Amino acid sequence: xxxxxxxxxxxxxxxxxxxxxxxxxxxxVIPIKLWAPxxxxxxxxxxxxxxxxxxxxxxxxxxxxxxxxxxxxxxxYLLYAGLAISFVFSITALNGLQKEFLPFESxxxxxxxxxxxxxIAQVFALYFLRNMLKTRTNIPKFDPWLKGMxxxxxxxxxxxxxxxxxxxxxxxxxxxxxxxxxxxxAIQAVLRKQRESYFFFIAFFIIIxx
Numbered sequence: 399x400x401x402x403x404x405x406x407x408x409x410x411x412x413x414x415x416x417x418x419x420x421x422x423x424x425x426x427v428i429p430i431k432l433w434a435p436x437x438x439x440x441x442x443x444x445x446x447x448x449x450x451x452x453x454x455x456x457x458x459x460x461x462x463x464x465x466x467x468x469x470x471x472x473x474x475y476l477l478y479a480g481l482a483i484s485f486v487f488s489i490t491a492l493n494g495l496q497k498e499f500l501p502f503e504s505x506x507x508x509x510x511x512x513x514x515x516x517x518i519a520q521v522f523a524l525y526f527l528r529n530m531l532k533t534r535t536n537i538p539k540f541d542p543w544l545k546g547m548x549x550x551x552x553x554x555x556x557x558x559x560x561x562x563x564x565x566x567x568x569x570x571x572x573x574x575x576x577x578x579x580x581x582x583x584a585i586q587a588v589l590r591k592q593r594e595s596y597f598f599f600i601a602f603f604i605i606i607x608x
Contacts, residue, residue, distance in 0.1 A: 401429060401494065403438075449495070456486050474530050478601060481522035485605055488515030510562055513569055514555035520576050523602070524548040527580055530598050531587045540583050547576050 408414050420428055433441070460482045467475035490496045491511035524544050528534065533541045550572055557565040580602070587595035 406432075408432075453486065453490075456482060460486075474526065477522050477526040477529060481519055481526055481605060484515050484519035484522055488512050488519060491515055506559070510555065510558040513562075513566065514558055516573065517551045517554035517558075517569065520551040520573065521548045523580060523605075524551070524576065526601075527583060527598065530594050531583065531592060532594075533583060536590065536592060537583060537586055540579070540586070543579065544583070547572070547579065551576065 406414075406416070418428075418430070460479050463475040463479040463482070466472070467479065488511075491508065496511060497508050524547055528541065528544050531537065533544060554565065554569050554572070558569070584595055584598055584602070587598070
């Protein structure tokens with residue numbers, strides 16, 4: 399399991415109190431549950447099957463977009479593939495899969511990998527938005543803000559490297575502002591009846607849902 403698993407013996411018809419102390423320099427997911435051994439192993443198999451299906455679909459979507467980009471040279475597909483790759487990287491770091499399978503131990507890397515991946519995903523999302531909705535000409539008042547936010551997100555992994563504690567809260571605030579801005583700009587494009595805005599909403603919704 400990618401989570402901490404401890405075997406415990408609890409006598410039947412008894413009450414037992416467990417004290418668990420957890421310490422981490424960053425966010426840490428501790429799903430505290432009591433399992434019967436057979437139920438736990440069944441749940442783990444189902445969980446891995448679901449993740450294999452999800453990441454298989456994600457890899458297929460990434461390869462499809464890369465192949466379309468190679469075929470027709472439309473940079474929207476390349477940006478969307480980069481967005482999907484960054485999200486997958488961030489998710490695998492967040493849920494512990496990277497730590498389970500990567501052959502090295504680096505506390506700093508595993509602390510900053512997920513927020514750094516999400517920051518890079520935001521860069522791809524912002525440029526995917528700019529390129530697909532042509533904000534430079536269609537919504538020019540938002541375009542400088544989009545480029546500025548992309549630059550800030552690009553700097554975040556370096557900021558996390560030097561001081562994760564100092565930049566984690568500003569990074570989360572920037573993520574919220576960025577997602578809100580993307581939504582507002584997309585709504586503006588819908589109100590202007592830009593045909594591309596509908597496709598953007600579908601593509602972005604698929605990533606967020608995943």
